[in-house]
Amino acid sequence: MKKIFAILAMALLAAFAGQALAQEKVLRVGSLGPFTGPSSRVGEEFKNSINMVFEAVDYKVGDYKIEFYWIDSESDAEKSARAYEQTVVRDKIEVGFGGWHSWVSLSCMEIAAKYQIPHFFAFGAGSEINDKYNNDKEKYKYWVGKGWPTAYKLSQGYVDALEEAIASGRWKPEEKKAAIFGVDNDWGRNFGNSLGEQLKAAGWEIVSYDWVPLGETEFFPLINKLKNANVALVGGTMSDPPSVSSFTKQTKEAGLKSLVISDGLGWVGEWYELTEDASDYILDMIPQWTTPKAQAFKEAFTKKYGIDPGPSTAGLCYDTASFFLKVLQTTLEKYGELTRETIAKAAEELVVTGELTLTEGIMMKEYKYTPEVFPDLVVGDDYYMFPVIQYMKGESIMVWPPHVRTTEMAIPDYAK
Numbered sequence: 001m002k003k004i005f006a007i008l009a010m011a012l013l014a015a016f017a018g019q020a021l022a023q024e025k026v027l028r029v030g031s032l033g034p035f036t037g038p039s040s041r042v043g044e045e046f047k048n049s050i051n052m053v054f055e056a057v058d059y060k061v062g063d064y065k066i067e068f069y070w071i072d073s074e075s076d077a078e079k080s081a082r083a084y085e086q087t088v089v090r091d092k093i094e095v096g097f098g099g100w101h102s103w104v105s106l107s108c109m110e111i112a113a114k115y116q117i118p119h120f121f122a123f124g125a126g127s128e129i130n131d132k133y134n135n136d137k138e139k140y141k142y143w144v145g146k147g148w149p150t151a152y153k154l155s156q157g158y159v160d161a162l163e164e165a166i167a168s169g170r171w172k173p174e175e176k177k178a179a180i181f182g183v184d185n186d187w188g189r190n191f192g193n194s195l196g197e198q199l200k201a202a203g204w205e206i207v208s209y210d211w212v213p214l215g216e217t218e219f220f221p222l223i224n225k226l227k228n229a230n231v232a233l234v235g236g237t238m239s240d241p242p243s244v245s246s247f248t249k250q251t252k253e254a255g256l257k258s259l260v261i262s263d264g265l266g267w268v269g270e271w272y273e274l275t276e277d278a279s280d281y282i283l284d285m286i287p288q289w290t291t292p293k294a295q296a297f298k299e300a301f302t303k304k305y306g307i308d309p310g311p312s313t314a315g316l317c318y319d320t321a322s323f324f325l326k327v328l329q330t331t332l333e334k335y336g337e338l339t340r341e342t343i344a345k346a347a348e349e350l351v352v353t354g355e356l357t358l359t360e361g362i363m364m365k366e367y368k369y370t371p372e373v374f375p376d377l378v379v380g381d382d383y384y385m386f387p388v389i390q391y392m393k394g395e396s397i398m399v400w401p402p403h404v405r406t407t408e409m410a411i412p413d414y415a416k
Contacts, residue, residue, distance in 0.1 A: 025063055025338070026067055028069060028091060030069050030071050030087045030088070031097050035047065035070055050068065053321040071096075075239070080107055088111065097121065097324050100123050101124055103185050105122045109142075117142060120324050122143070123147045123316070126150070146376055154379070155194045157386065162409075171409075177207055177229070180206060181234065182236040192235075214243070217246040219251075224254060232415065233259050234258045237262070244262060260283065264284065266389070270307070282391050284390075286386065288389070297309075353371065354371075387400060387401065
């Protein structure tokens with residue numbers, strides 16, 4: 001008799017366990033990033049930051065288990081779109097998250113629209129993304145918000161900082177002549193053209209625009225050209241650590257006498273190890289680890305993964321992943337289930353309208369969208385804002401705007 005009861009008990013336990021497993025709900029998330037290729041370090045920081053956010057909730061939202069599928073963009077538009085579509089079809093993802101490059105966003109927007117997959121907070125910043133969305137909002141509503149505004153909304157800070165240095169007499173360039181450089185893609189051209197327009201509006205002459213391939217590491221011909229042009233300012237951006245570090249070191253080796261804006265030099269934590277004192281005096285726009293929460297994250301990230309996080313890669317990704325988690329939690333609370341339909345509904349009704357925002361982030365005071373600025377975030381001192389920083393002896397020093405700076409911009413003797 002005891003054996004019969006034992007067998008029955010085991011059978012009941014097995015039945016209950018099987019029922020529990022059958023009732024477990026799963027939300028499959030496709031996370032897009034450059035996990036291999038020239039920007040793989042960025043992808044590594046993305047993956048680590050996302051895991052830190054979701055490990056804190058045991059990869060659970062209510063009674064849903066969250067499963068991530070890592071979609072490798074390889075920093076290539078065609079490959080990323082193909083990988084994205086394969087993940088949708090093969091792995092049955094219901095929602096997408098993240099991304100780095102503008103050209104990748106443009107290609108993957110098509111896949112999200114085709115399969116009606118809501119995709120949140122990719123960092124692709126190019127104005128072409130805004131144009132695509134605004135030309136057909138119904139089709140591209142599934143590409144839910146950019147994690148990085150268009151270059152034009154941020155780059156004016158460089159011009160304001162430089163003009164203040166000139167007005168104060170600290171910088172006296174012989175002529176207001178500048179040259180623009182950048183990686184030959186949507187982001188590089190967007191940034192370079194925006195900076196060029198803003199400089200011209202401030203009375204600068206732009207003597208040249210030069211675009212280089214992604215992953216380029218040989219810049220001496222370009223730098224010698226800039227030296228011969230005798231420009232007071234060189235400004236631009238690269239998308240990958242090998243390029244930006246090579247350009248930085250070669251400006252010093254070639255003896256370039258211009259003040260340099262290198263937007264994105266500090267996108268990875270080891271920027272100083274890559275460039276050493278060649279980075280001195282260079283200007284950049286990078287959020288800083290200024291809050292106790294940001295400092296705590298930086299320390300925890302380094303301890304866990306053994307690498308230094310970049311504030312605008314790991315830091316911003318941690319915040320956008322936190323915002324994404326908040327979207328999922330709110331969707332379940334408000335609509336009762338997590339499906340691509342309910343998540344898309346939450347995006348349209350809560351995120352785009354500005355009803356749902358993130359104020360718990362570590363890098364910005366508030367991440368917020370409104371119908372007027374979407375797909376960009378609201379930009380401003382109390383929202384999304386990058387300070388202008390200047391690198392000096394391995395430190396990132398805030399020099400603009402005045403209410404956040406720790407010191408005035410320093411002008412090297414060779415550029416005075």
